[in-house]
Amino acid sequence: MWESKYVNQNKGDLVVAEVKIQSVTKMFGEVKAVNDFNAVIADGEFVSILGPSGCGKTTMLRMIAGFERATYGEIYIGDKLVSSSQANKFVPPEDRNIGMVFQSYAVWPHMNVFDNVAYPLKIKKYSKQQIMEKTTRALELVHLEAFSKRLPNQLSGGQQQRVALARALVGEPRLLLLDEPLSNLDAKLRESMRFEIKELQKQLGITVIYVTHDQAEAMAMSDRIIVMNQGVIQQSDMPEFVYESPANQIVADFIGLVNFIPAEVSAENIILPSINHILYSPGYRAGKALLAVRPEHIVMTTAENIGVSGTLLHKFYLGDSIDCRVAVKKEIIRVIGKASVYQHFQSGDEVTLQFEKIMVFPQD
Amino acid sequence: MDKKTFLPVIDLKWIVISIAVATLISFTVLPMLYLIFRSIVVDGVINIENYREVYNNIVNFSAFVNTFKISITVTAVSLLISFPLAWLVGRTDLPAKGFFRTLFVATYMIPPYVGAIAWIQLLNPRVGYMNVYLQKLFNLSAAPFDIYSFSGLVWCLTLFYSPFAFITISRALEKMDPTLEEASRVSGATPFETLYRVTLPLMFPSILAGGVLVFIGVASAFGIPAIVGMPAKIEVLTTRIVTYVYMGTGKGIREATALAVSLMLVANAILYFMTYILGKKDYVTIGGKSMRPNLVELGKWKWPITAIVGAYGLVSVFIPLASILVTSMLKSLSRPVSFDNLTFEKWLAVVDNSQYMETLSNSFITASIAATAATLIALFVAYLLVKTHAKGRRIPDSLATLGGATPSIVIALALIITFSGEFGLNLYSTLGILIVAYMVKYLTMAVRTIAASLSQVHSSLEEAALNSGANWLRSLKDILLPLIAPSIVAGWFLVFMPSFYELTMSIILYGSKTKTIGVLLYELQTYADPQDASVLAVVVLTIVLLGNIILRKISKGNVGI
Numbered sequence: 001m002w003e004s005k006y007v008n009q010n011k012g013d014l015v016v017a018e019v020k021i022q023s024v025t026k027m028f029g030e031v032k033a034v035n036d037f038n039a040v041i042a043d044g045e046f047v048s049i050l051g052p053s054g055c056g057k058t059t060m061l062r063m064i065a066g067f068e069r070a071t072y073g074e075i076y077i078g079d080k081l082v083s084s085s086q087a088n089k090f091v092p093p094e095d096r097n098i099g100m101v102f103q104s105y106a107v108w109p110h111m112n113v114f115d116n117v118a119y120p121l122k123i124k125k126y127s128k129q130q131i132m133e134k135t136t137r138a139l140e141l142v143h144l145e146a147f148s149k150r151l152p153n154q155l156s157g158g159q160q161q162r163v164a165l166a167r168a169l170v171g172e173p174r175l176l177l178l179d180e181p182l183s184n185l186d187a188k189l190r191e192s193m194r195f196e197i198k199e200l201q202k203q204l205g206i207t208v209i210y211v212t213h214d215q216a217e218a219m220a221m222s223d224r225i226i227v228m229n230q231g232v233i234q235q236s237d238m239p240e241f242v243y244e245s246p247a248n249q250i251v252a253d254f255i256g257l258v259n260f261i262p263a264e265v266s267a268e269n270i271i272l273p274s275i276n277h278i279l280y281s282p283g284y285r286a287g288k289a290l291l292a293v294r295p296e297h298i299v300m301t302t303a304e305n306i307g308v309s310g311t312l313l314h315k316f317y318l319g320d321s322i323d324c325r326v327a328v329k330k331e332i333i334r335v336i337g338k339a340s341v342y343q344h345f346q347s348g349d350e351v352t353l354q355f356e357k358i359m360v361f362p363q364d
Numbered sequence: 365m366d367k368k369t370f371l372p373v374i375d376l377k378w379i380v381i382s383i384a385v386a387t388l389i390s391f392t393v394l395p396m397l398y399l400i401f402r403s404i405v406v407d408g409v410i411n412i413e414n415y416r417e418v419y420n421n422i423v424n425f426s427a428f429v430n431t432f433k434i435s436i437t438v439t440a441v442s443l444l445i446s447f448p449l450a451w452l453v454g455r456t457d458l459p460a461k462g463f464f465r466t467l468f469v470a471t472y473m474i475p476p477y478v479g480a481i482a483w484i485q486l487l488n489p490r491v492g493y494m495n496v497y498l499q500k501l502f503n504l505s506a507a508p509f510d511i512y513s514f515s516g517l518v519w520c521l522t523l524f525y526s527p528f529a530f531i532t533i534s535r536a537l538e539k540m541d542p543t544l545e546e547a548s549r550v551s552g553a554t555p556f557e558t559l560y561r562v563t564l565p566l567m568f569p570s571i572l573a574g575g576v577l578v579f580i581g582v583a584s585a586f587g588i589p590a591i592v593g594m595p596a597k598i599e600v601l602t603t604r605i606v607t608y609v610y611m612g613t614g615k616g617i618r619e620a621t622a623l624a625v626s627l628m629l630v631a632n633a634i635l636y637f638m639t640y641i642l643g644k645k646d647y648v649t650i651g652g653k654s655m656r657p658n659l660v661e662l663g664k665w666k667w668p669i670t671a672i673v674g675a676y677g678l679v680s681v682f683i684p685l686a687s688i689l690v691t692s693m694l695k696s697l698s699r700p701v702s703f704d705n706l707t708f709e710k711w712l713a714v715v716d717n718s719q720y721m722e723t724l725s726n727s728f729i730t731a732s733i734a735a736t737a738a739t740l741i742a743l744f745v746a747y748l749l750v751k752t753h754a755k756g757r758r759i760p761d762s763l764a765t766l767g768g769a770t771p772s773i774v775i776a777l778a779l780i781i782t783f784s785g786e787f788g789l790n791l792y793s794t795l796g797i798l799i800v801a802y803m804v805k806y807l808t809m810a811v812r813t814i815a816a817s818l819s820q821v822h823s824s825l826e827e828a829a830l831n832s833g834a835n836w837l838r839s840l841k842d843i844l845l846p847l848i849a850p851s852i853v854a855g856w857f858l859v860f861m862p863s864f865y866e867l868t869m870s871i872i873l874y875g876s877k878t879k880t881i882g883v884l885l886y887e888l889q890t891y892a893d894p895q896d897a898s899v900l901a902v903v904v905l906t907i908v909l910l911g912n913i914i915l916r917k918i919s920k921g922n923v924g925i
């Protein structure tokens with residue numbers, strides 16, 4: 001059923017589910033919810049849009065789905081121009097042939113599981129037999145074949161979300177949009193569903209755009225992450241790059257944990273007045289800057305070593321790791337390391353910190 | 365805090381609440397039970413002869429059938445109008461939605477008998493303004509419409525009772541998770557397919573609930589059937605009941621009770637029917653995060669639809685109001701409408717008429733006292749419901765709801781037979797019996813409003829006051845009341861306004877010294893001076909309008925009649 005990758009069986013035309021978003025801006029009155037968004041999402045790619053609440057993720061996704069009209073810019077799905085402010089063109093959601101999963105599941109309470117999943121096929125007037133076959137296959141895909149006669153209110157949240165997933169996939173869309181599909185589920189279920197969705201995507205080879213504000217989710221699932229803030233794309237990279245070399249301070253702050261220390265950069269050194277320390281580190285642009293160090297990129301050792309000296313204030317056990325707060329002059333620096341390495345430190349101990357990996361963000 | 369000071373706190377609370385509950389029971393449940401008792405017990409033995417006798421009279425029987433026929437027709441028409449209107453206002457890019465929303469509920473705050481008066485002025489077969497105009501415009505040999513007919517009655521009732529359905533349906537539509545519809549759109553369904561495959565089935569419980577409200581409202585209506593139906597010889601249960609009560613004989617009252625109990629049974633049967641159906645289909649469709657619905661673009665239909673909807677608003681609200689206003693200002697009813705035939709003379713004469721003014725003041729006094737008492741009781745009933753965990757805390761609330769759901773005419777009749785001295789309390793022909801009647805009927809409005817706002821107040825606030833040593837009444841006064849003050853004022857107005865212009869109960873409860881404005885208007889329209897009726901209608905409408913403006917101000921637009 002899903003093998004015929006490039007042929008859309010409904011319409012018989014060739015489709016490659018590449019999504020092209022060109023200079024898309026969305027205004028709500030005076031508010032720019034999305035500001036000059038540019039992205040190309042390749043066929044079969046799993047891309048997450050990640051950012052804090054209110055940054056415009058949902059708005060962008062809804063423009064791709066066809067629930068909002070872009071104020072400016074163009075959106076292509078495959079070769080088809082689906083939204084253009086210039087050409088005044090707008091294809092409504094029902095004609096975009098996409099699958100979508102909502103945060104609130106949006107499973108229809110008046111239909112049983114089977115009818116929910118079969119709905120897109122009924123709308124597209126498939127034969128009874130085809131509906132039966134395809135719906136059963138979709139239910140198998142999400143492991144709900146045994147539940148087909150149940151009503152949604154007899155299902156758990158996770159099961160309802162799987163119904164929504166099956167419904168989104170049953171029409172064999174080449175593009176699947178998901179808006180925080182897991183945020184109503186508990187932590188355990190969320191992790192297993194992450195895995196399931198990722199597996200499905202690989203198995204079916206479809207393009208996925210996944211909106212979330214949960215960075216761990218985005219990291220774990222995506223081929224690429226688009227980080228947004230206040231409607232503007234901050235960075236668009238593979239997860240490890242977004243983490244290792246954030247494009248700016250906002251991304252560094254949003255992805256993972258980070259200590260920020262005010263810095264003066266000169267030709268060869270980075271001067272850190274607030275902790276009274278100088279790092280020898282040539283190659284950065286001179287001037288005012290912000291030094292960013294991730295807690296796991298700091299090594300904490302005993303006082304006699306060379307480095308930044310401070311006092312251990314608190315340590316918190318997180319099972320396999322330990323989360324420490326170290327006072328250095330007026331700064332509080334967070335350090336995270338293996339429990340086995342740090343367990344012998346006590347609150348009040350004089351310690352030395354060594355920065356293993358630093359990021360520098362110019363401030364002017 | 366030791367036990368000694370703690371116990372009285374509890375006691376006081378329960379004493380106050382018990383008084384409120386006791387009042388409620390003695391004025392709601394007891395009279396209703398006594399009404400049923402009186403209708404089936406003749407001379408100390410159970411005897412349904414009374415019913416047989418009543419329904420042997422063909423007029424009563426056909427009144428019963430008419431009540432059904434009219435209620436069902438009006439309900440069906442109302443739903444056919446209200447669902448599309450609610451959908452247009454809630455889910456499409458129809459322009460000026462706020463204005464239309466207000467327009468579609470406007471008739472809800474106009475006393476129905478005022479509407480009846482207006483429509484008689486407009487569609488009276490001989491001199492109705494609209495009839496005359498249309499006859500000239502299209503050069504017709506006869507008037508195109510006759511208000512004194514089954515369809516005239518249905519038309520008038522639909523305009524005034526369909527807002528019940530519109531309000532219920534559009535509230536439910538507002539609360540419905542819009543992603544349920546969006547999921548259908550991405551599944552490939554057009555807006556129209558989505559409407560009838562997803563929205564409509566999901567809205568079914570609310571549509572049914574709205575329909576039941578319309579049905580019960582129409583079945584219990586008196587004003588419009590009396591003013592429009594009776595001249596057309598279309599009798600319904602309520603008009604028959606009033607006729608029997610007016611006979612003033614024991615037999616008359618007995619036959620009235622039989623008809624009233626029938627009406628009550630019809631209303632209850634419909635309610636049970638609804639609960640039964642809803643029991644099977646009560647979905648939770650209230651959504652989570654994104655509650656801004658995606659608006660369906662009407663496209664090329666936008667302006668034609670706007671025009672139709674606007675025309676409906678014009679015909680249902682503006683034209684009748686204009687008709688009342690113009691009539692109240694005519695120098696001579698027999699001359700055509702023109703500027704030189706307009707005057708304020710009639711208004712001055714009405715203001716000078718001491719009998720009219722006394723009636724107005726009767727209505728003011730009874731409605732104010734009823735509203736004040738009802739608000740007080742509602743406060744305790746709502747408190748009991750929302751803020752305590754007592755067993756049976758829902759009972760007083762359900763009693764209030766029962767009062768609101770019982771046809772007015774039934775309440776009035778029950779009060780008459782119960783409080784005419786039978787049980788040591790004689791309120792017959794006093795302002796008191798009117799006050800009790802208004803309270804019983806409209807208490808639920810105040811309870812709903814106050815309960816809603818009480819449930820927003822976290823109980824820790826009150827507990828903090830109690831812990832700092834304040835007794836219960838004190839904490840109520842210092843903490844709770846200021847927080848929910850707007851809802852208390854809103855609750856007061858919600859009782860005051862319908863009480864002020866009430867007709868159905870007043871018409872059988874009033875005495876020679878206690879005539880109310882509703883009764884006066886009805887009598888003037890039916891027997892004496894339709895133009896004075898129009899002037900007084902303008903007065904009533906102005907007061908209702910002012911009340912609504914105040915209500916909207918204090919509730920920040922959340923409450924209105």
Ligand SMILES: Nc1ncnc2c1ncn2[C@@H]1O[C@H](COP(=O)(O)OP(=O)(O)OP(=O)(O)O)[C@@H](O)[C@H]1O
Pocket residue numbers: 028031032033051052053054055056057058059060213656
């Ligand atoms: N229909 C609308 N009308 C007006 N403003 C809107 C509308 N939809 C969204 N906004 C505004 O646009 C901005 C972006 O909203 P959006 O829902 O896209 O954020 P989000 O990134 O999805 O946030 P969250 O993580 O909370 O879901 C917000 O400031 C929001 O208030």
Ligand SMILES: [Mg+2]
Pocket residue numbers: 057058059
């Ligand atoms: Mg969102």
